[in-house]
Amino acid sequence: MSATTGGAIKAYLESLGSGVPVFRDGPRDGQAEPYIVVQEAVSVGLDGRANGDFGDPSAEINVTEVATVDLVQRARTKTGARTAKNAERYGLAESLAHALHGCRLPAHPAPVHAVRVRDMDRFPISDNRIRVSITVEIRRGLLSAEVTPA
DSSP states (O other): SSSHHHHHHHHHEEEHOSSOOOOESSTTTOSSEEEEEEEEEEEEEOTTOOOOOOTOOOOOOEEEEEEEEEEEEOEEOOOOSSSSSEEOOOOOOHHHHHHTTOOOOTSSOOOEEEEEEEEEEEETTTTTTEEEEEEEEEEEEHHHHHHHHH
16 A cells, blocks of 8 residues: 555556556656656645535545646657657557546555546657646545644
């Protein structure tokens, strides 16, 4: 079981068997493309649609957490002095988004009620790389460990 949302997303994406390494918060130095980076807790707020009574200690409090899943790929590879071919795996970002939308993140320590892909943005970035950023909204229970001082 993962300790965080980012860890649960990482574990879930690795279980898909895409052959693409998945990292939390950034790749290791010198990592070749393609790779996936998961950034958790971009924002976290109370889920007003499904919250119990704040005065009832047994009531489950739910939050909506936003995370991003970035797929970074090489755009082209050189085949000759003046020629290149596409290196980007077209459809890979869409297949990741399709797999995330509606999943339950079984490795998450809190009960996950829904995962929804909000959008995908494709950005050309420096050094002949493409980044597709998938924004994911996770509706989940709030753990007491998240709000209890250590």
